[in-house]
Amino acid sequence: xxxxxxxxxxxxxxxxxxxxxxxxxxxxxxxxxxxxxxxxxxxxxxxxxxxxxxxxxxxxxxxxxxxxxxxxxxxxxxxxxxxxxxxxxxxxxxxxxxxxxxxxxxxxxxxxxxxxxxxxxxxxxxxxxxxxxxxxxxxxxxxxxxxxxxxxxxxxxxxxxxxxxxxxxxxxxxxxxxxxxxxxxxxxxxxxxxxxxxxxxxxxxxxxxxxxxxxxxxxxxxxxxxxxxxxxxxxxxxxxxxxxxxxxxxxxxxxxxxxxxxxxxxx
Amino acid sequence: xxxxxxxxxxxxxxxxxxxxxxxxxxxxxxxxxxxxxxxxxxxxxxxxxxxxxxxxxxxxxxxxxxxxxxxxxxxxxxxxxxxxxxxxxxxxxxxxxxxxxxxxxxxxxxxxxxxxxxxxxxxxxxxxxxxxxxxxxxxxxxxxxxxxxxxxxxxxxxxxxxxxxxxxxxxxxxxxxxxxxxxxxxxxxxxxxxxxxxxxxxxxxxxxxxxxxxxxxxxxxxxxxxxxxxxxxxxxxxxxxxxxxxxxxxxxxxxxxxxxxxxxxxx
Numbered sequence: 001x002x003x004x005x006x007x008x009x010x011x012x013x014x015x016x017x018x019x020x021x022x023x024x025x026x027x028x029x030x031x032x033x034x035x036x037x038x039x040x041x042x043x044x045x046x047x048x049x050x051x052x053x054x055x056x057x058x059x060x061x062x063x064x065x066x067x068x069x070x071x072x073x074x075x076x077x078x079x080x081x082x083x084x085x086x087x088x089x090x091x092x093x094x095x096x097x098x099x100x101x102x103x104x105x106x107x108x109x110x111x112x113x114x115x116x117x118x119x120x121x122x123x124x125x126x127x128x129x130x131x132x133x134x135x136x137x138x139x140x141x142x143x144x145x146x147x148x149x150x151x152x153x154x155x156x157x158x159x160x161x162x163x164x165x166x167x168x169x170x171x172x173x174x175x176x177x178x179x180x181x182x183x184x185x186x187x188x189x190x191x192x193x194x195x196x197x198x199x200x201x202x203x204x205x206x207x208x209x210x211x212x213x214x215x216x217x218x219x220x221x222x223x224x225x226x227x228x229x230x231x232x233x234x235x236x237x238x239x240x241x242x243x244x245x246x247x248x249x250x251x252x253x254x255x256x257x258x259x260x261x262x263x264x265x266x267x
Numbered sequence: 268x269x270x271x272x273x274x275x276x277x278x279x280x281x282x283x284x285x286x287x288x289x290x291x292x293x294x295x296x297x298x299x300x301x302x303x304x305x306x307x308x309x310x311x312x313x314x315x316x317x318x319x320x321x322x323x324x325x326x327x328x329x330x331x332x333x334x335x336x337x338x339x340x341x342x343x344x345x346x347x348x349x350x351x352x353x354x355x356x357x358x359x360x361x362x363x364x365x366x367x368x369x370x371x372x373x374x375x376x377x378x379x380x381x382x383x384x385x386x387x388x389x390x391x392x393x394x395x396x397x398x399x400x401x402x403x404x405x406x407x408x409x410x411x412x413x414x415x416x417x418x419x420x421x422x423x424x425x426x427x428x429x430x431x432x433x434x435x436x437x438x439x440x441x442x443x444x445x446x447x448x449x450x451x452x453x454x455x456x457x458x459x460x461x462x463x464x465x466x467x468x469x470x471x472x473x474x475x476x477x478x479x480x481x482x483x484x485x486x487x488x489x490x491x492x493x494x495x496x497x498x499x500x501x502x503x504x505x506x507x508x509x510x511x512x513x514x515x516x517x518x519x520x521x522x523x524x525x526x527x528x529x530x531x532x533x534x
Contacts, residue, residue, distance in 0.1 A: 055432060058444045059287040065431055103285045130285045134275055157292040157451065166288075180289045181449040 003096040003124045004149055004172035007046050008207040008228055017224035017264040020209055021045035021257060022100065022233030024053055024067035025084050026076025028245050036240070037088045039250040041095050044261025048088075049127070049231065052081045052101035059102075059129040061184030063234040066241065078105045078114070082121045089122035098125040098151060098172075106139065115142040125149035125172045133165040140169060153177055156196055160203060167204035173229055174206040183212055184234045197226045220263035232260055276465020284464040286444065293451045298466040300371045305473075310370060317362055318477065321395065322352045326478075328485035341496070346482045356478060357388035361457055363474035365392035368455035375399040375454045379443040381408055381436035383415025385459030390424035392457075400424040403442040407434040 001009075011018040021040045025033050037048055053068035053076050060068070078101075085097055099118060106114050106128065118126065126148050131139060136150060143150045149172030154163045157180055167174055178193055193210075201208050209229030214220060216235070223230045239256050243249045276282045284294060304310040318324040326347045335343045348356035361378075368376050376398050380386030386402040393400035402419055406428040409416050419426050432438035440463070447456040461468045486494055 056437060056441050058441045059448070061445070062431075069432075129287055132284060132286070132288050132291045134291070135283055135285060153288045155287075155289040157289050159292060162288075162291065177287075177289065180451055182445045 002147075002149055002172060003094075004047065004098075007096055008173060011046060011264075012207075012228065015266050017220075017227055017266070018046040018207070018209065018229040019044055019220075019257075019261045019264045020047040020049055020098075020211070020229050020231040021236060021260075022049040022051065022211075022231060023236055023240065024051035024064060024071050025081040026053055026071030026074055027067040027237070027240055028070055028249075029074040030071075030076050030080050030084065032245070032249060033084045034087050034091060035250045036253055037093060038091060039254040040236075040257055041093055043254040043257035044264075045095060045257060046261075047096045047098060047229070049098045049100045049233070050081060050085065052076075052078050052099055052105055054102045054105055056104070057102065057129075059182055061182040061234060063237050063241070064183050067237045070241075078109050079117075082114075082117050082123070085118065085123050086121040096124040096172075097122065098127055098149075099123050100127045100129070102130050103128050103135070103139075111139055112142045112145075115139075115146040115148055119146035119148050123148060125151045127151040127153070127175060129153065133162060133169055136169055144171070149173075151175055154200060156180055156192070160199075163200055163203045167206055170206055172206070174200070174204050174208045175231070176200050176208050176210045176227070177212045178210050178223075179213055181212065193223070194226055217259045217263040220260050221267070224264045224266055230260075230264055232257070235260075272465065272469055276469070278468065282465060282468060286464045287448055289448045289451060290444075290464065293447075294464055294466065296371070297367075297455075297470075301367060301466055301470055304367060304370060310366065314363055314366055317366075317395075318359070322358050322362065323350060324477065325481045325485070326350050328482055328489070330489075344486065344494070346478060348478060353384070353388050353391050355384040355388065356475065357385045357459060358391065359477055360459065360471050360474040361385065361388035361392040362395075364455065364457040364470065365389070365396050365398060367470075368398060368457070369396055371455060373398070373453060373455040375401070375450065376457050377401045377403065377443050377446050377450075377454055378457045378459060379403050379436065379439035380415075380419075380459065381405070381439070383408070383412040383419070386424070386426070387415055387418050387422070389457050389459070390419040390422035393424065394422045401446070402426050403429050403439040403446070405429045405433070405435040405439050408436065408439070 008018050023036055040048060053071035055072060057065055057068050126143055128139065140150050150170055151172050152166040152170035153175045154166050155177040176197060207228035209231055210223050210227040211231030214223060214230060214232050220230050236253065239252055243252045272278050272282055276284060329345045329347055331343045331345050351358050365376060376389060376393050378386055378389040380402055386404060390400050390402060402424050404426055409428050416426050429438045429442045443456055447454060458467045458471065461471045
């Protein structure tokens with residue numbers, strides 16, 4: 001059983017949704033990412049989603065764009081992110097790590113080499129936001145061969161056939177983007193989420209995690225009722241942006257995610 | 268370069284669809300709608316009529332005799348796309364896609380622009396057809412091309428400065444894609460160059476192929492032959508559109524016969 005599968009099935013048994021926390025690796029600086037990862041785990045993250053910063057992040061809203069710019073300016077590279085994953089493992093952290101990025105950095109790195117290096121460092125899955133099912137075959141064999149779970153996205157505009165294909169080609173979990181739009185915190189969730197999510201779950205044997213726009217414990221609770229996993233990204237990245245390079249950064253992050261992780265418990 | 272893309276939108280090793288999943292269903296819808304218009308006599312008739320009465324086609328093919336003498340060798344003809352309404356060939360594609368947007372029932376169009384020519388063309392086509400229009404432009408480009416910004420605004424378009432990344436064309440494309448991801452149900456994105464996901468490269472190439480069809484026809488009429496060399500100026504990303512547009516009508520066997528067919532030369 002892969003680490004991701006294990007986490008989702010443990011969460012199900014505990015009657016809670018898995019809490020997936022996203023940050024951009026290298027934000028505010030590459031040196032801080034390991035302590036942020038530790039703070040997230042201590043705060044209750046079940047899965048760590050680590051963004052590899054990219055100069056043209058078309059699926060990301062302003063918050064994550066700025067995070068990517070900060071990380072790139074601070075000298076973060078794909079190789080640097082993979083090394084960071086290795087460092088996180090050296091610290092004894094055992095939570096599954098999903099690398100979240102775009103096709104371009106992976107193609108530039110070399111798909112097979114990327115897969116081998118990422119897996120050797122201890123990554124568990126890769127999510128490429130601009131690689132739909134039509135293009136995933138270019139990456140999937142390399143990922144599977146190295147034991148990485150390819151994670152695919154479905155959205156409210158995905159047809160049934162596309163959802164089925166994503167569920168068939170993906171591993172670990174299926175990522176449901178809860179709205180049409182880019183990443184970023186918002187105060188209300190889509191009204192049709194419940195019905196849409198039911199439809200997706202019917203077509204997928206994989207656990208379904210919901211993300212994009214979830215920022216408060218109340219929203220987490222609402223989604224945790226329906227989904228196998230809840231992803232919070234921009235709201236955490238906002239905190240990192242505000243805290244900057246202060247000494248209390250890790251503590252701030254940990255304190256911020258505790259109520260989010262607790263909200264994953266189904267009442 | 269092969270004549271047409273394969274079913275996934277690849278021209279050899281280039282092409283495909285590297286965009287967020289949210290856009291895949293709309294892109295499929297666009298490809299389908301576009302295929303229908305190719306056989307739609309009424310649509311083609313309307314476009315041809317507007318190209319004549321509104322754009323001012325055919326543009327002249329002009330023998331630049333003084334330039335030819337000065338250069339001391341080749342006889343040089345100029346295809347005067349600068350005489351199109353709005354002052355550039357961009358209107359050929361903008362008008363075609365704006366008609367397509369109307370056909371698909373979209374009320375709003377968006378576009379990216381670098382120097383401003385494509386933005387002006389889209390603003391013009393939108394004004395003609397009664398579509399709402401928003402143009403994304405890097406703030407650096409807006410400063411450099413202020414007269415075009417005024418023209419777009421005069422035509423009723425909203426020009427939005429893009430402050431992310433390098434604040435130039437590529438960032439404007441990213442921002443337009445983010446708008447499209449968010450407003451995909453009501454909005455058509457009029458891409459101005461042969462780039463982006465399938466079917467855009469095909470659409471832009473086809474709408475610009477009018478340049479090549481006219482130019483080769485006019486050339487044959489005056490010289491009874493084919494040019495030895497086709498020279499196009501390429502500026503950044505922008506000019507690939509005309510390159511494909513000019514050459515695609517004549518990329519077949521007739522051009523190569525005798526080994527004296529047109530060659531592309533970008534500089």
